[in-house]
Amino acid sequence: MPASVFVPGIEEEEFVARPGQRSTRTRRTAPRNQRRVRDGDVMSVIARAVREVEAAAERGRVTPAVRTKFQVVALLVREEHARVRAEESSTPAQRAEQLKRLDGVATILAKTAVRDSGLLALLAEDAVVSDAARALKREMLEAIGIEQEPEEVAPPAPVADVAVAERRVVPQSVVSRQLANPFLAPDFSAAPPPVARPRRLAGWELLNPLLNSFERAAGGAPACMPLPAPASLRAAGGRELMPHQAQVVAAAAEGHRTFLLADEPGLGKTAQSLLAAEAADAYPLLVVVPSVVKTNWAREAGIWTPHRTATVVHGDGDTIDGFADIVVVNYELLDRHVGWLGGFGFRGMVVDEAHFIKNRTSQRSQHVLELSDRIRTRTLRPLLMALTGTPLINDIEDFRAIWQFLGWIDESKPLGELMEALEETGLTPADPGFYPAARRCVIDLGIVRRRKVDVAADIPARRIADLPVELDDKAGRSIRAAERELARRLVKRYESALAARESADVVEEIDVELVRKVARWELKDATATQTGENVFTMMRRIGQAKAGPAADYAAQLARSAGKVVFFAKHVDVMDAAEETFARQGIGFASVRGDQTPSARQRHIDAFVNDPDVAVAVCSLTAAGVGLNLQVASNIVLAELSWTDAEQTQAIDRSHRIGQTEPVTAWRIIAAQTIDSRIAELIDSKAGLAARALDGSDEEVQSSADVQHEALVALLTDALRA
Structure with missing residues (x-):
């Protein structure tokens, strides 16, 4: 067993040390009449209870009362681990001995859970602590002199949350994996100690300046982090990489762990991410993709990492391999599987077509961000990769969710390495040199952008050729009539708005600002209603x-x-x-x-x-x-x-x-x-x-206003006619 036991699904309580006495267990504040209790009292209660649970499981008599006692023991083991590790009055040797005894109990719990899947479910991440378990825990602790504060009754879950919970599933093969390793402990032993530094930028709003730094980029500004020269262009199985692909793999091998891989489409981002995971030993690896490519991802994994097993999640996940190295799931299934995915123990996560999460309020974006956050809380420096050839579709704001997935920012500020890098510039957003320096800081965190013309010159050229077609039939005449009707409606709206102005000044020229307002009103109405002719229905008719x-x-x-x-x-x-x-x-x-x-x-x-x-x-x-x-x-x-x-x-x-x-x-x-x-x-x-x-x-x-600009042009042409 590891030095620390982690029981999934059990919330930690606080342990407050008071002057002159041992730590006391409490939800928020210690009970006023807390009695002094020997550590051995708690340990003896845990040891006696776990032996009773073990004996019942061996006899095959796992009754509801036994399950309740099993869950209480798991709760107490977790709490005692936290208390012992926080204990300052004990010597290191005493703490080591106490932890060793707790690990022994944890081993018994693990072996007992293997006998009955119902017991394992009590250790699952989303396990609910029953009222019976709460009551038994209170009774056992009060019996040895630890008084408990009354617990606040949680409000009923919103109906929407209940519906989401009912849709969530845990595939049987995942349960089997958990049975094999029920105690999945986070390991941050290699984490560097925090360094206390004065925060020169603590009072500054930094996210908008960071985003603006990309809008202000000058010609020739760097677009790619420094990448090492690859030692080899050979992948597993003898397949050969292109130099630009091997550079990303080499960066992962050297310890880089976050990438916004924004190479132009067609430059082999799938192979790069799979081989980067191999170089970083980021297994198990979670891959979130559009549904259209998830089968292809499994195929690519078989080509580039043939010694790794890959499984694809379909439906409720009945056919997946819970012991696979690579788990591929599409965005649309995350709401059903996000529970077990969050506790699976992934050491890496790849999000393909990452521009799909640009809307941070969407459910799929929230699930992706939740999963990346949970992976970071369990694994020291996991491999996180966002793949997209088109990271910016509408505007610079599209970066926000991707940066948050990578752990560079949260909702309001830069985090960790990015904040340190900004501090080291010695600049603030008030300084002219801040914006290029800030952009460089973000890029160095892991933005990789290469163009075909630069790294794959042997790919033949491409061109776009427009072929105008005349719509002279009945459908064409109907489309042109509808376009004229839309233009007349816009003109009428413009003239009404112009007449409603309080100013009596005569407008000789077209009021450009009012034209744009009228176009926005029309677009808003078209988006809100499904009836009548508008720019969207016209484009569909033109397509037909x-x-x-x-x-x-x-x-x-x-x-x-x-x-x-x-x-x-x-x-x-x-x-x-x-x-x-x-x-x-x-x-x-x-x-x-x-x-x-x-x-x-x-x-x-x-x-x-x-x-x-x-x-x-x-x-x-x-x-x-x-x-x-x-x-x-x-x-x-x-x-x-x-x-x-x-x-x-x-x-x-x-x-x-x-x-x-x-x-x-x-x-x-x-x-x-x-x-x-x-x-x-x-x-x-x-x-x-x-x-x-x-x-x-x-x-x-911005590419988001094409519809608006089309309406502006239509109204302007009609006013000039």
């Missing part, structure tokens, strides 16, 4: 009208140039395209968000391996991340994304390491509609990551 021409062009490419990836946002557009391919005798695979992982993987494998499957019809949201579709060099974007990042992710399913042909993305644009305006806006707002991460001089703009 483009489905036929886009599918025809993809079929033409498939016949003349080989395999093609066809991306669309909406299911009805995918359906229409697949009907076209079926009618023309073009074999296709379908990759959608509502498929099971095994079905989705069958379609992907068919597209990659079957020469008769010429087109992969893919959901832009479900298949735009994590997949390797480099077998195709032509991509058809039937519908526009709202962000350049989403568009880039889709293109980079083909434009990645291993591609041997130039990649062309054919954007199908509905001419003379708002579609063409949105395409221009997407292209104009592609500079955020380039400036913030790559040190480019491109202007930083």
Whole structure:
């Protein structure tokens, strides 16, 4: 047994040492009439109780009373461990002897729990201390003279919390693993002692300046932490790494433990993270991914770390291997499994497509942050890796949740190493040199950003080619009529707002600020209601009208140039395209968000391996991340994304390491509609990551306001007409 015993699921109580007497047990303050008690009294009670529990388990008579006594012994062992370790009046030898006796009791508890899974459940992280256990514990302690304060009755759990708890599961194979090692103790023995230093920046608000430091990045500013030269480019099994991949593995081998791996899509982040975990011995390893790629992650683990077992969580986890080295779970299942995952003993965690957690209020973000926090509380310097080729989709705020996952910041301030690094700069946010220095501090914590052009020059070029299509049929006429009606509504709203002003001044020119306000009002209404014509319904109708021409062009490419990836946002557009391919005798695979992982993987494998499957019809949201579709060099974007990042992710399913042909993305644009305006806006707002991460001089703009800017342009054109 380890030097300290940890019983999962048992809350610690405080132990308050008073002058002239031994530590007393209390919830908040010691009882007024606390009697002096010998340590041996408590130990004798624990020893007698654990022998009774052990004897009952050996006879196979584990009654409810025995389970209650088992839980009380576990509680007392935990409390005595904490008290003994905090005892200042004892000599080291006395403390060692007391801890040795407690470890003996813990060993008996562990062996007894193996006999009955119901006993093991009492040691689980989410175990509830029963009323009977509380009463028995109070009775046993008061019998030897330790008085207990009345416990406050906890309020009933909110209905929402009860519903969440009911959904949570613990797979049987995980129970088996816990049976094999029921006492999982945190180990911080190697932690360096805290150093008390004056905090020059203690009174400063630092998070916003840190984020702003990336917006203010000058041309040529560094985007990557210093990385060591790799000693070898060979991985397990003889596979060869590219130099940029081997650098990250070497950094992990040298002791670096937090990475925002933000390489451009297609540069092999999966292999880097798996081999970094191997170099850091960060097992068991938790990998959180989008559902579309979790099966592929298990395959990649088999390729890059073949001597490690990987398991994938599906549904309630009935099929997982509780003893695996690598556990792969998708974001959508975290609410069901976060309980046991938090107590599994992971020494590393990888979050793939980490921009999925940019909204810190979302449930999946909260689960990811909870898991990383629990891993850090149990493991000294765990390996934490956030993987994303597009860390900034909307604005600089997207960094917050990722930095928090990595333990660099909390909700309000920098933490640990980052705070120390900022202190060492000798600067404050009032100093002009603070912002480049602060950016450097963050990057040195583990931001790794490499571009294809710099580290994989042998990957052929890519280009985006726009193909305008004329919508001259009934659907096209209807779309243009709806666009005119939307413009008239915006003009009417603008004129009403202008007339309502108190000022009698005549406005000769267009009031640009009012135009932007009207566009914001319209966008807010469109987001809040599902009825009527708005910018979102118009874009969907445009996508439906483009489905036929886009599918025809993809079929033409498939016949003349080989395999093609066809991306669309909406299911009805995918359906229409697949009907076209079926009618023309073009074999296709379908990759959608509502498929099971095994079905989705069958379609992907068919597209990659079957020469008769010429087109992969893919959901832009479900298949735009994590997949390797480099077998195709032509991509058809039937519908526009709202962000350049989403568009880039889709293109980079083909434009990645291993591609041997130039990649062309054919954007199908509905001419003379708002579609063409949105395409221009997407292209104009592609500079955020380039400036913030790559040190480019491109202007930083938010990608979140494309809809707003489209409405501004529509209203401005209507007012000028």
